């Protein structure tokens with residue numbers, strides 16, 4: 612919709628290395644993360660911009676928004692769009708502004724594991740830009756404004772009515788659920804204080820919706836197995852950083868290029884934080900984790 616087919620969003624390497632023959636945008640997190648919040652580090656953006664860059668795409672990871680003010684300033688200075696990936700952060704805020712409402716466009720996911728999850732796949736793009744809105748509406752429906760008259764090559768990106776119906780039932784409960792997650796996160800933070808567990812870092816100007824409660828621990832893989840053996844649901848978000856994914860192998864990145872992202876991939880683990888969790892259940896999680904880690 613933004614006319615960027617074949618363009619790269621960010622890529623720090625020599626432009627000759629870029630592949631422009633792909634149909635899809637390559638949206639590669641081509642520089643390292645902020646190791647505290649795991650979000651994009653604005654200090655590293657400028658060096659990654661080339662003459663082919665058209666957009667910055669901050670991912671608001673784990674429920675917390677990226678540091679948007681410097682991102683918007685860099686985008687403005689370089690005439691770039693900002694596409695916020697707010698899939699894990701619906702209704703979270705940065706300086707009282709909601710995820711997805713700061714940049715040119717925001718993307719939401721209604722995948723069932725999200726804070727506002729459907730009963731199957733679904734998603735939404737939000738924007739205040741009317742021209743972009745018109746393009747998105749067109750492309751959502753095979754490029755048609757009038758049925759069977761195709762202005763553009765689009766696709767079927769419509770939200771199923773069954774998903775919309777389920778989401779409408781859940782939407783009024785979203786704020787309550789997010790508050791429940793925040794309360795559970797605070798309880799974990801208190802319980803882990805003074806231990807080897809590194810709790811999530813939430814900036815003072817941000818409100819997180821804790822799509823995940825992510826801690827850093829030593830012996831992470833062993834802890835994962837131990838928690839699972841004790842019937843505690845937990846997961847690794849994410850075991851392989853983007854630049855080391857097989858599908859991007861041809862882009863020439865190697866281990867060591869992004870040490871913060873690589874270290875996070877080895878140390879992070881997500882604990883259950885869903886709103887219905889009771890303090891007693893959380894005590895069990897904390898005791899099971901700490902007794903193992905302190906062995």
Ligand SMILES: Cc1ncc(COP(=O)(O)O)c(C=O)c1O
Nearest residue numbers: 670696698699720721722733734
């Ligand atoms: C940060 C982020 N971006 C994008 C997506 C993709 O969303 P969907 O699965 O709805 O396409 C996800 C979902 O897992 C996500 O967590």
